[in-house]
Amino acid sequence: MTFKNPLKYTSLGLFAGVLAIALAACSGGDNAATAPEGSESGSETAATDGGSTAEGEVKVDGSSTVFPISEAMAEEFMKENSGIKVTVGVSGTGGGFKKFCAGETDISNASRPIKQEEIELCEKGGIEYVEVPVSFDGLSVVVNPANDFASCMTPDDLKKMWEPAAEGQIENWNQIKADFPDKPLALYGPGTDSGTYDYFTAATVGEEGESRGDYTASEDDNVIVQGVAGDEGGLGFFGYAYYEENKDKLKLVEIDGGDGCVAPSAETIADGTYKPLSRPEFIYVKKESLSKPEVKAFAEYIIDPANAGLISEVGYVPLSSEIVTVVQKRLEEGKTGTVFGGESAVGLKLADVLSKEQ
Amino acid sequence: MNRDPFIEGDPASATSQFKVNLSGRYKIDRIFEIATWAAVCISLLVLAALVVDVLVDGLPRLNWSFLTSFPSRKPEEAGILPAFAGTLWVMVIIAVLSFPLGVGAGIFLEEFSQDNWLARTIEININNLAGVPSIIYGLLGLQVFVRIFEPVTGGRSVLSGALTLVLLVLPIIIVATREALRSIPDSLRLAGFALGATRWQVVREQILPLALPGILTGTILALSRAIGETAPLITIGALTFIPYLPDNLQSPFTTLPIQVYNWVSRPQKEFHDTAAAGIIVLMVVLLLMNATAVFLRNKFQKRF
Numbered sequence: 001m002t003f004k005n006p007l008k009y010t011s012l013g014l015f016a017g018v019l020a021i022a023l024a025a026c027s028g029g030d031n032a033a034t035a036p037e038g039s040e041s042g043s044e045t046a047a048t049d050g051g052s053t054a055e056g057e058v059k060v061d062g063s064s065t066v067f068p069i070s071e072a073m074a075e076e077f078m079k080e081n082s083g084i085k086v087t088v089g090v091s092g093t094g095g096g097f098k099k100f101c102a103g104e105t106d107i108s109n110a111s112r113p114i115k116q117e118e119i120e121l122c123e124k125g126g127i128e129y130v131e132v133p134v135s136f137d138g139l140s141v142v143v144n145p146a147n148d149f150a151s152c153m154t155p156d157d158l159k160k161m162w163e164p165a166a167e168g169q170i171e172n173w174n175q176i177k178a179d180f181p182d183k184p185l186a187l188y189g190p191g192t193d194s195g196t197y198d199y200f201t202a203a204t205v206g207e208e209g210e211s212r213g214d215y216t217a218s219e220d221d222n223v224i225v226q227g228v229a230g231d232e233g234g235l236g237f238f239g240y241a242y243y244e245e246n247k248d249k250l251k252l253v254e255i256d257g258g259d260g261c262v263a264p265s266a267e268t269i270a271d272g273t274y275k276p277l278s279r280p281e282f283i284y285v286k287k288e289s290l291s292k293p294e295v296k297a298f299a300e301y302i303i304d305p306a307n308a309g310l311i312s313e314v315g316y317v318p319l320s321s322e323i324v325t326v327v328q329k330r331l332e333e334g335k336t337g338t339v340f341g342g343e344s345a346v347g348l349k350l351a352d353v354l355s356k357e358q
Numbered sequence: 359m360n361r362d363p364f365i366e367g368d369p370a371s372a373t374s375q376f377k378v379n380l381s382g383r384y385k386i387d388r389i390f391e392i393a394t395w396a397a398v399c400i401s402l403l404v405l406a407a408l409v410v411d412v413l414v415d416g417l418p419r420l421n422w423s424f425l426t427s428f429p430s431r432k433p434e435e436a437g438i439l440p441a442f443a444g445t446l447w448v449m450v451i452i453a454v455l456s457f458p459l460g461v462g463a464g465i466f467l468e469e470f471s472q473d474n475w476l477a478r479t480i481e482i483n484i485n486n487l488a489g490v491p492s493i494i495y496g497l498l499g500l501q502v503f504v505r506i507f508e509p510v511t512g513g514r515s516v517l518s519g520a521l522t523l524v525l526l527v528l529p530i531i532i533v534a535t536r537e538a539l540r541s542i543p544d545s546l547r548l549a550g551f552a553l554g555a556t557r558w559q560v561v562r563e564q565i566l567p568l569a570l571p572g573i574l575t576g577t578i579l580a581l582s583r584a585i586g587e588t589a590p591l592i593t594i595g596a597l598t599f600i601p602y603l604p605d606n607l608q609s610p611f612t613t614l615p616i617q618v619y620n621w622v623s624r625p626q627k628e629f630h631d632t633a634a635a636g637i638i639v640l641m642v643v644l645l646l647m648n649a650t651a652v653f654l655r656n657k658f659q660k661r662f
Contacts, residue, residue, distance in 0.1 A: 061597075068624070071599045072431035078601050087610055088599035090620065091592070099595070104513070220623045222630075245625040314431055315625055 056294035061089035062096025062109030063195055065239060066281050068314035069135060069302070070109055076310060077301045084294045093195045094118075097284075101125040106289040107299065110282045111137070111195030116342030128287035128336045132327055133350055134302055136317040138264035139200055139277040140243040142250040146232045149173070149180050152254040152261035155276060158204040161187060161235065167212035173233065187215035188227040188236030194219070200237055202344040203276040225249065237277075240264050241315025269317045272349050280350045281316065287336050303327050319350075326354045412641075416634030424635055428601055429617065433628035438636050441617035443603040444516065444596075445585060445643070448613060451520035452527060452584055457577055460528050464535025464573075469561050488529035495526045496590030504594050512608025514595035519611060522590050527580040534576020538569040571658035578651040582644055588615040614640045 060070050067090050074086035091099065093110045100108035101122040114122075114131070122129060141158065143150050150173070160166060160176050173180040190196045192209065202208040218224055221238040228234040229249040243252060243264075254261035257275040268274035283302060289295040301307060308318035319327065339353045419434075427437025463484075471477040499522030503511050511518040542565050550560035597610050598620050604611045614636060621633035 061595075064623070067598065067620070068431060071429065074599060074601065075428075075430055085601055086599075087597050087601070089595065089597040091595065221625065222623065239625070241625040245627060310431070 055083035056085075056292060058084065058086040058107065058295050058298045059089075059105045060086060060107040060109060060283075061091055061099050061105045062107075062283075063093040063111040063281070064090045065093075065111040065137065065195060066109035066134070066283070069281070069311055069316060070107075070283075072310040072314050073298070073302045073307065076307065077298055081294070081297065084298070086298060092193060094193070097121065100129070100284060100286070101127050103127055103286075106286050106292075106295045108284040110284060112198055112279070113282065113340035113345050114284060114338050114342065119338065119342050129284045130287060130290065130299075130331055130334060130336055131338050132283050132285060132299065132303060132331055133280045133319060133323065133354075134283055135281045135311045135319060136269045136278055136350075137281055138240040138269035138274050138317070139196060139203075139237050139279065140240050140264050141235065141237045141253040141255065141277070142228055142243055143235050143253055144228055144230075144232050145249070145251045147251060150235070150253055151251075152256055154256045155204045159206065161185065162189075162201065162211045162215075163205045164210055164212055167214050170212075184233045186227075186231045186234045187212075188224040188231075188234060189215055189217060190221065190224070190238060191217045191219045196237075196239060199279045199344065199346065200277070203346045208344050239315070240269065240317075244315060266312070266317050270320055272351075276346055278317075280345055285331070287334055290331075290334055299331055300328075303331065323351050323354060326351075330354075409641075412634045412637050415631045416636075416638045419631050419635035420638055424632075425639070429599055433621075433624075433626060433632045436621070436629070436632050438614065438617060438639055440600045440603055441612050441614045441636070442639065444600075444611035445613045445640075447516050447604050447611060448520045448523065449581060449585060451517065451607070452523050453577070453581060455520070456524045456527050456531055456580070459524070460531030460577070460580075461535050461573055463528075464532045464539065465561060465566070467532070468536045468539040469565065470557065484529050484532050488533055492526055492587050493589045493593060495522055496593030498522070498525065499590060499594045514597075514610060515608040516604045516611040517607040518594055519591050519596055519613075522594055523584040523587060526587065526590065527584050530580035530583065531573075531577050534580065535569075535573050538572030538576065539565060541572065542568050571655050574654045575651045578647050578654075582647050582651075585644060585647070586615055586640070588613075588619055591616060614643070 058074075060074070067088060070086075070088045074088060078084060078086060088109075089096075089099075089105075093112060096105070096108040096110065097114060097118040098121070099105050101118065102125055108129075114129075141153065157176055161170055170176070171185060173183045173185050176185070189200070189211075192211075197211075198208050201211045205211055216224075216227055218227075221242045224236040224238055225242055225246045228236040229246070235253075243250060252263055254263045255274065255277055256262070257277075259273070262268050262274045264274045264278065269278040272278060283299070285295065285299045290299070303319075303324060305318075305321060305324050311318045340348070345353075424437050425442065426439055427435060428439055429441075430436040467477060467481065467484075471480075499518060503518040503521045504513055507518075511521065546564050546568070547560055550564050551557075555563070591613055596616055597612050598616060600610060600612050603609075618633050618636040618640065621629045621636060624630070
């Protein structure tokens with residue numbers, strides 16, 4: 001007697017069939033994608049020295065805040081240079097530098113200047129880099145629209161709320177200023193891993209990465225928007241783009257950095273009058289990769305004033321033309337190192353720092 | 359009810375010794391029934407609210423070009439193609455690798471191994487592994503597949519991602535395989551042995567075919583878990599913006615949940631709708647996989 005069981009074979013066959021269909025769908029997608037790529041190649045103008053048929057790969061990774069800029073730039077750049085592939089990852093400013101200093105990426109996105117320990121990491125990895133500021137962002141402090149008293153605050157007011165000593169102590173608005181009403185205070189902010197948090201604490205508390213622990217933290221800024229919008233005593237902070245998209249749900253707090261109350265806007269962020277909460281955003285380009293025409297072309301494309309519209313489109317503020325000229329020169333000369341010396345960019349005017357370098 | 363023997367047979371003694379209180383008992387019955395109904399309804403309502411919310415936001419965005427375009431800074435032009443292709447690549451690799459490994463290990467543990475300390479240790483470990491948070495597998499994958507096996511996997515590649523998720527689903531497949539094998543009555547094995555078949559013959563010809571529907575169901579459900587994983591893939595370095603599709607095992611990749619996560623965290627409302635459309639695509643893929651599992655079970659289980 002033989003043990004025959006057709007069942008086994010049919011079901012195995014069926015399973016294999018499912019796999020085959022999946023594979024087919026997969027490779028089908030491949031073909032569809034490569035076709036238009038091939039047909040377009042070489043037809044567009046290319047900004048590279050290497051001619052119109054430049055090919056290669058540009059690997060970008062790092063800050064999630066800078067991601068939209070890289071994505072927008074990559075999208076347009078690849079329309080003009082169809083042979084070049086730009087990939088963008090999101091592993092955070094710190095995570096991005098880890099990969100960058102290990103030589104895994106060409107460009108690292110950063111929402112703050114490179115830190116001392118990252119400088120050392122890059123030295124150890126033998127990675128030289130060119131620091132390229134690409135845009136500004138204004139950290140916006142927001143409250144609930146029902147809040148009619150907090151319309152202008154100083155960094156010291158914010159320090160009172162956010163400093164580590166406030167933990168469990170400062171629970172009411174009237175503890176911040178005597179003329180604020182008796183209303184429970186609820187704080188919302190980005191998680192401690194984010195560059196936004198680093199910058200905000202450096203600018204208000206005075207110590208980068210130090211704050212009270214009992215606030216509602218979220219990696220997703222939209223959660224902070226929801227939190228403040230639904231809490232009459234709420235206060236939160238995040239990048240300007242998140243305020244712009246939720247103007248109807250939130251009230252912006254003006255910041256008095258010593259020269260009167262200023263609200264963040266494209267102008268006040270760009271010229272530095274909105275302080276100390278406007279911050280530059282960077283890309284760090286590997287020096288070695290700059291010898292590759294595709295990386296050089298992409299870096300030049302990002303700081304080209306002709307493409308500044310893309311930066312505004314994704315919600316950030318482009319650099320002023322004077323700064324762009326300095327930055328372009330840096331990139332052209334391949335000037336390595338950081339102008340911030342491993343420190344935070346708080347209280348420094350980008351234009352001043354860069355011109356001192358010259 | 360007058361069919362109750364106590365009441366019918368000997369009313370006097372029955373009523374004296376038993377508190378019948380039928381209406382009270384049926385009331386408890388009813389209360390319990392309502393409670394279970396409420397449990398079902400509440401969970402279904404939550405699910406329905408989620409699904410409706412996603413459908414309302416996402417359906418207007420869902421069209422053919424959404425499935426065939428690359429991501430874009432413009433929400434209305436953004437598409438899900440690289441993420442979709444990446445997910446398919448990852449799923450196929452996972453299926454090909456985890457099915458033989460998981461089923462093989464399950465068969466060994468259930469049919470071949472003796473009940474000794476080694477088998478018990480393996481068993482406890484596998485059960486524990488099934489409950490380990492996925493991010494841990496991500497860290498393991500980063501060190502082992504991305505760094506140590508870099509020459510083979512190509513670093514942060516689709517193969518590294520798939521291998522990491524294979525680790526994640528293997529314990530589930532092994533447990534499912536063992537459950538399926540255990541549900542086959544021992545009499546079948548004994549009958550096989552009585553006819554002079556070896557253990558391998560019994561497993562191959564009798565036990566495995568009968569257990570296969572259960573094993574396949576378990577495998578597909580395990581794959582359904584893998585398809586939604588984000589954290590381990592981000593840990594091993596899956597990218598977010600990729601202008602091309604994976605064309606070999608060492609290609610960089612992205613997957614549906616990573617793309618959705620990225621869109622959800624954007625400030626623009628339009629991107630949130632795009633994310634909802636991405637969720638619908640992910641849900642449809644998931645439902646298709648689960649439907650396959652149900653189909654396989656129903657088709658083959660009847661014959662047993």
